[in-house]
Amino acid sequence: EVQLVESGGGLVQPGGSLRLSCAASGFTFSDHYMDWVRQAPGKGLEWVGRTRNKANSYTTEYAASVKGRFTISRDDSKNSLYLQMNSLKTEDTAVYYCAVGATGVDAFDIWGQGTMVTVSS
């Protein structure tokens, strides 16, 4: 079964840091681009960023709202994706999903269950 499982969410103070993880299974993780998407409470979906695969030099892209504060990385040996979040703001409060086009489509056909990040003092 193709599956993504996020972890690492929690409560953090403004200006703090948090690292999210996403464990992948059921597909060849190393072949695929991987993305993070977030959803603030009661709001819509916001794309956060992407890491490409080794064949594309693991290049990354970020939304303007997180560029310079968030870093996406991956460990293909562990089938894992990461999101390092620094200088967190209250507006970063959201459910964070990892997502992938695992079955040959370019859109996101597989999503994790999400992990909640709350930035509050």
Next chain:
Amino acid sequence: DIQMTQSPSSLSASVGDRVTITCRASQGISNYLAWYQQKPGKVPKLLIYAASTLQSGVPSRFSGSGSGTDFTLTISSLQPEDVATYYCQKYNSAPFTFGPGTKVDIK
């Protein structure tokens, strides 16, 4: 950056009605457009990609059309289980922006 808009922002329709949601990109994106369904408290689900290709397992009452800047998602006969928020997303190039969503409920 390309902006994505959707209309309407919400709609209420009867079971069996034909429902159409529109998504517009501020610049052309060819057919790099996906539609997602998110039911309350659930994870988004891919319905359609490449503007008109139905994802495996999605009921055939869902269909998509369009190219360039204007796209539509149609539910041919609305069912109670279709109550959800629907999002379009561009994926031709970063940022892979989502539309603001259209909330669909039953009248």
